[in-house]
Amino acid sequence: xxxxxxxxxxxxxxxxxxxxxxxxxxxxxxxxxxxxxxxxxxxxxxxxxxxxxxxxxxxxxxxxxxxxxxxxxxxxxxxxxxxxxxxxxxxxxxxxxxxxxxxxxxxxxxxxxxxxxxxxxxxxxxxxxxxxxxxxxxxxxxxxxxxxxxxxxxxxxxxxxxxxxxxxxxxxxxxxxxxxxxxxxxxxxxxxxxxxxxxxxxxxxxxxxxxxxxxxxxxxxxxxxxxxxxxxxxxxxxxxxxxxxxxxxxxxxxxxxxxxxxxxxxxxxxxxxxxxxxxxxxxxxxxxxxxxxx
Amino acid sequence: xxxxxxxxxxxxxxxxxxxxxxxxxxxxxxxxxxxxxxxxxxxxxxxxxxxxxxxxxxxxxxxxxxxxxxxxxxxxxxxxxxxxxxxxxxxxxxxxxxxxxxxxxxxxxxxxxxxxxxxxxxxxxxxxxxxxxxxxxxxxxxxxxxxxxxxxxxxxxxxxxxxxxxxxxxxxxxxxxxxxxxxxxxxxxxxxxxxxxxxxxxxxxxxxxxxxxxxxxxxxxxxxxxxxxxxxxxxxxxxxxxxxxxxxxxxxxxxxxxxxxxxxxxxxxxxxxxxxxxxxxxxxxxxxxxxxxx
Numbered sequence: 021x022x023x024x025x026x027x028x029x030x031x032x033x034x035x036x037x038x039x040x041x042x043x044x045x046x047x048x049x050x051x052x053x054x055x056x057x058x059x060x061x062x063x064x065x066x067x068x069x070x071x072x073x074x075x076x077x078x079x080x081x082x083x084x085x086x087x088x089x090x091x092x093x094x095x096x097x098x099x100x101x102x103x104x105x106x107x108x109x110x111x112x113x114x115x116x117x118x119x120x121x122x123x124x125x126x127x128x129x130x131x132x133x134x135x136x137x138x139x140x141x142x143x144x145x146x147x148x149x150x151x152x153x154x155x156x157x158x159x160x161x162x163x164x165x166x167x168x169x170x171x172x173x174x175x176x177x178x179x180x181x182x183x184x185x186x187x188x189x190x191x192x193x194x195x196x197x198x199x200x201x202x203x204x205x206x207x208x209x210x211x212x213x214x215x216x217x218x219x220x221x222x223x224x225x226x227x228x229x230x231x232x233x234x235x236x237x238x239x240x241x242x243x244x245x246x247x248x249x250x251x252x253x254x255x256x257x258x259x260x261x262x263x264x265x266x267x268x269x270x271x272x273x274x275x276x277x278x279x280x281x282x283x284x285x286x287x288x289x290x291x292x293x294x295x296x297x298x299x300x301x302x303x304x305x306x307x308x309x310x311x312x313x314x
Numbered sequence: 315x316x317x318x319x320x321x322x323x324x325x326x327x328x329x330x331x332x333x334x335x336x337x338x339x340x341x342x343x344x345x346x347x348x349x350x351x352x353x354x355x356x357x358x359x360x361x362x363x364x365x366x367x368x369x370x371x372x373x374x375x376x377x378x379x380x381x382x383x384x385x386x387x388x389x390x391x392x393x394x395x396x397x398x399x400x401x402x403x404x405x406x407x408x409x410x411x412x413x414x415x416x417x418x419x420x421x422x423x424x425x426x427x428x429x430x431x432x433x434x435x436x437x438x439x440x441x442x443x444x445x446x447x448x449x450x451x452x453x454x455x456x457x458x459x460x461x462x463x464x465x466x467x468x469x470x471x472x473x474x475x476x477x478x479x480x481x482x483x484x485x486x487x488x489x490x491x492x493x494x495x496x497x498x499x500x501x502x503x504x505x506x507x508x509x510x511x512x513x514x515x516x517x518x519x520x521x522x523x524x525x526x527x528x529x530x531x532x533x534x535x536x537x538x539x540x541x542x543x544x545x546x547x548x549x550x551x552x553x554x555x556x557x558x559x560x561x562x563x564x565x566x567x568x569x570x571x572x573x574x575x576x577x578x579x580x581x582x583x584x585x586x587x588x589x590x591x592x593x594x595x596x597x598x599x600x601x602x603x604x605x606x607x608x
Contacts, residue, residue: 049464054489055472058464109435114427133408134475137431141403141438142468148442149459157452158445165443170343170352174436178349181428195348 021311029304036076041067043093044100047150061131061139062146065104068122069254071312073237073305074099074205078212080301081226084292087216095154095215098147099208102168105143106204108136110177116259123254144168160211167207176200185264188271196266201241202234209233209302225291232288233306239281240310242267246274252314281310315605323598327370334369335361337387338394341444355425355433356440359398362416363548365606367531367599368393368499372506374595375520378586381510389448389509392441393502396462399437400498402430404471410553417548438462454505461501470494479558482565490560495535496528503527503596519585526582527600533575534604536561540568546608575604 021029044066049059075096082092111118111126112133119129128136151161166172176199183192209230213223245260246269260267268277285306292299315323338360343353369390376386405412405420406427413423422430445455460466470493477486503524507517539554540563554561562571579600586593 053464055464055469055476057476058468058472062464105435109431112431114431135472137403137406137408138468138472140435141399142464144435144438145459145463145468149456149463152446152452152455152457152459154452157455158447158450161446161451161455162443163446165439165446169439169443170347170349170356170436174352174432174439175349178352178429178432182349182351 021307025304025307026311029308032301032304033072033076033308036079037072039079039089039093040072040075040096040100044097047094047097048146057131057135058138058142061127061135062104062143064130065108065127065139066100066143068124070100070104070122072100073309074103074208076305077205077208077230077302078215080305081209081212081230082216083212084295084298084302085213085216085218085222085226087212087218091155092212092215094150095160095211098150098164099204099211101143101147101150102164102173102204105140105147106168106173106177108140108143112136115177115181116263118256118259120256121254154215156214160214163214164207164211167203172199172203172207173201176203180265183266186266189266190271193266193268193271197235197238197268198231201238202231205234205237206230222294225294229288229291229302229306232284232291233309236281236284236288236306237309239268239277239284240312242269243274243277243281244312244314248314254314285310315601319598319601320605323602326595326598327366327602330370330373331366333373333383333387334366334390334394338391341388341391342440351425351429352432352436355421355429356398356437358424359402359421359433360394360437362418364394364398364416366394367603368397368502370599371499371502371524371596372509374599375503375506375524376510377506378589378592378596379507379510379512379516379520381506381512385449386506386509388444389454389505392444392458393498393505395437395441395444396458396467396498399434399441400462400467400471402434402437406430409471409475410557412550412553414550415548448509450508454508457508458501458505461497466493466497466501467495470497474559477560480560483560484565487560487562487565491529491532491562492525495532496525499528499531500524516588519588523582523585523596523600526578526585527603530575530578530582530600531603533562533571533578534606536563537568537571537575538606538608542608548608579604 051059051063053059078092078096078099079089083089108127110116112128118126127139148161151164154160176196179196180200210227213226288306289303345353345357347353372386372390372393373383377383402421404410406422412420442455445451445458448454470490473490474494504521507520582600583597
């Protein structure tokens with residue numbers, strides 16, 4: 021990304037982050053509502069400097085399709101809650117056993133394991149409450165649940181855990197990556213279009229865009245794990261190789277992975293050509309997906 | 315309960331259990347769908363001889379309000395999935411650390427902790443997918459999520475954990491019991507009425523019935539923990555006292571707790587008087603809630 025594009029994106033994302041953070045604060049139970057520890061833990065994990073990528077995708081997609089941003093805010097927050105729940109559970113000792121996330125102690129380190137498990141459960145539950153209250157809430161919930169379930173995010177996470185220390189396998193890495201990260205990112209963009217009342221053709225275009233940047237995002241994540249330091253990432257670097265994870269660079273090599281990610285982003289942007297100038301923000305965000313440093 | 319009433323209830327529940335088990339099998343991903351371990355674990359925990367109380371409440375309530383049972387089956391299964399998820403997570407080492415449930419190894423013992431955490435997550439997620447697909451799915455999801463969240467089931471569980479070894483406290487035990495078990499049972503009965511298209515008055519009556527039998531159920535659970543053997547329960551007996559839990563018998567004594575549970579069941583049945591003979595099944599089930607032996 022050029023330095024001008026970078027500045028433009030930073031200022032754009034700053035605006036979205038402010039809106040999303042204010043909405044998250046509004047939609048969450050108060051930190052001092054009983055029982056206090058669970059509400060503290062939910063807020064601790066949600067307000068820890070996340071990039072708010074998924075909420076921004078929901079909002080930008082809704083706006084691109086002519087919808088009112090405010091109608092998409094509950095769904096945007098729901099996606100961030102689902103993302104936060106997945107990180108809390110992934111970090112648990114029985115899973116990836118990580119002590120550090122975004123430069124701070126993980127939820128089970130800051131509180132304890134019981135509260136971390138329940139805070140994850142609560143964020144997932146609260147996300148569905150918000151989605152259910154949207155207009156056409158039933159459809160949104162059913163689609164998001166499918167994307168977050170065993171044929172989506174959870175399925176990817178299970179396959180990821182079960183294939184540690186297996187020989188690098190192209191089919192396996194595709195299975196994992198299309199589910200672990202891409203399914204929810206695709207669904208975020210898709211949900212924004214549905215909330216805007218987009219027609220089936222536009223929903224399909226946007227879904228295809230989401231699928232491609234979702235996969236590019238995970239490839240970029242794999243590359244960051246290989247090429248960055250723990251300090252840059254705010255979480256432990258080099259852990260994929262250490263745990264024998266199936267990764268894109270591990271299977272296809274670093275250079276081919278970089279090319280693949282760049283190709284996916286270009287293809288993704290092509291999907292949005294029919295939206296013309298209205299697709300500007302989503303296209304900027306697509307570039308960011310592979311240009312980011314953490 | 316008289317022996318005749320007992321026979322009647324057993325045969326009634328056998329019928330509901332068969333219907334629910336067949337529907338659960340249908341609505342769950344196949345056991346051999348990839349990734350296999352998560353689907354095996356979900357089925358292991360769901361098909362372990364549960365009483366199917368919550369699904370029966372959904373179906374009976376729907377029928378009492380004149381609805382078609384088949385319309386309520388997805389929601390009935392969703393409640394059993396939410397119940398199963400809560401048990402899997404409650405049994406984890408970081409929580410109640412139980413090795414045995416319904417006479418079999420708990421999910422994390424039969425599989426491992428990572429799969430157990432994810433199987434719980436997946437059952438909760440799948441439950442919302444089923445609820446979202448119901449007609450008026452958005453409302454159902456929003457209400458069930460509220461009942462299962464930090465102002466309901468999860469809130470009760472957190473308060474339960476956080477108040478271990480505190481002096482017996484009437485307000486605390488009410489806070490915990492009204493949320494930990496009663497919130498979801500109330501919502502099960504309520505959801506059946508909503509699916510049947512009941513008017514607001516009938517939904518309110520049924521909700522009040524559910525609230526009372528939900529509380530009676532948890533009091534009966536506390537009493538069983540004091541008065542039964544591990545063999546009778548299929549799970550460790552006497553563990554409430556051992557962990558210093560807030561319980562009804564612990565706070566109010568065994569006799570007063572028995573009286574309270576019986577009173578609640580009588581009050582619950584009164585709520586259903588306007589439904590006349592159509593309330594027969596739910597009234598039988600209300601009696602069972604405090605007469606059961608496990």
